[in-house]
Amino acid sequence: MANAIELAKAYVPLLDEVYKLASLTSELDGAPELATQGANANELIIPMLDMQGLGDYSRNDGYVKGDVTLKNETIKCNFDRGRMFTVDSMDDLETAGIAFGRLAGEFIRTKVVPELDAFRFACYAGKAGITKVxxxxxxxxxxxxxLRAATTAMDEAEVPIEERYLYITPTLHGLVQDMDTTKSREVFQRFAAIKDVPQNRFYTAIEQRSGKAGEEAGGYAKAAGGAEINFMVIHKPAVIQFPKHIAPKIITPDVNQDSDAYKFGYRNVGIADTYANKVAGIYLHHKATA
Incomplete structure (x- = not known):
């Protein structure tokens, strides 16, 4: 049992690090203190704040009374995906630990993170009320x-530049970078940061495969009717993005009751949604639907 604990200590921090290095949307994660556990395991409670505007001040009656509404809204997690891998102990021994030792990190980097990014972009792109071009x-x-049209629209909607992120395909970003003059690129100063997103993570809608019969490979693909995204501008406070439950599980052969093998299980539960009164904080530009 001691070996199992030491193994978990060795691998779990690496999994966290891989996610932070590889994910293109991790900076949009909300502050954990803003969300609390709901009544059910797949729910979060998010505070929603609304208030009235200014009214006339009277020298006789003073201030007009105002109402502030702070309500806790329960929302359900919409991302719940996982996998379990088995590596025979002899296979791991004969490959000097590479079979199992590399499995976790490569799985997170090449399978989990791309799907998580693609899911989030597709969720935000599919929301009613955002600007879609x-x-x-x-x-x-x-x-x-x-890009100038996007920044102008957001400026007119009074979306702050702070925490306004530009996600754009490397191809389009490169077209701008290759231009002769620097003055034309001043629009990039209107964003807090710029992230290049590979096209295979950048669709208006995706299909998540079950991993079961007929879809054994799992993963995701562009959904029928989905379009390739050119760029998105996302203001962080406009989105509800929380990784609620990330559970890497390592089972060693000495405690595996089914076989003489290592098991690596991974589950990721989270949410990607938008605040109804902040849809102006998301701007989508996409190609025509094929």
Missing amino acids: SGTLADGAAVIAA
């Missing part, structure tokens, strides 16, 4: 014009 961006000038 469709079109083809053929050159750097077109990209700049589209």
Whole structure:
């Protein structure tokens, strides 16, 4: 049993580190103190704040009374995915520990994180009320014009520049970077940070495969009717993004009652949603639906 504890200590911090290095959306995670456990395991309680605007001040009657509404809204987690891998102890021994030792990190980096990013982008892209623009961006000038339209729309909606993130495909970002003048790229100063997102994580809708009969490979793909995203601008306070439960599980052969093998299980439960009164904080530009 002592060996199992030491093994868990060795691997779990590495899993956390891999996620932070590889994820393109981790900076959008909400502060844990803003969410509390709901009545059910797959629920979170999020505080929603609303208040009235200014009224006339009277020298006789003083202030007009105002109402502040702070209510806790229960929302359900919409991401709940997992896998369990088995590596025979002899296979691991004969490969000098590589079979199991590399499994966890590679799984997180190459399978979990891309799907998590793709799921989040698709969730935000599918929300009603956000700005959605469709079109083809053929050159750097077109990209700049589209980005300027996005920043203008968000500025007019009074979305703060702070924590306003630009997610864009490397191809489109490269078209702008290759332009001769630096002045045309000043629009990039209107964002807190810029993240290049590979096209295979960047769709308006995805299909998550079950991993069961007929879909053994698992993972995800662009959904029928989905479109490739050119870029998204996301203001962090506009999204509800919490990784509620991330559970890597390591079972060693000495405690495995089914076989002489290591087992690596992984489950990720979380939520990707938007605040109803902050949809102006998300701007989507995508290609036409195929």
